[in-house]
Amino acid sequence: MKFIAKTFAGLEDTLGREVAAIGGSNIVKITRGIAFEGDNEVMYRANL
Secondary structure, three states: OEEEEEOOOOOHHHHHHHHHHOOOEEEEEEOOEEEEEOOHHHHHHHHO
């Protein structure tokens, strides 16, 4: 599944590292956020 996580400007790299730590893949930095892929487990972890 594909996801987008939003954040404040300048924190995209930090968010990308956090998503990678929970198992996200194909992480792409976008304006004030990141796009990434993952399974249901990644989705649940991202929402905690």
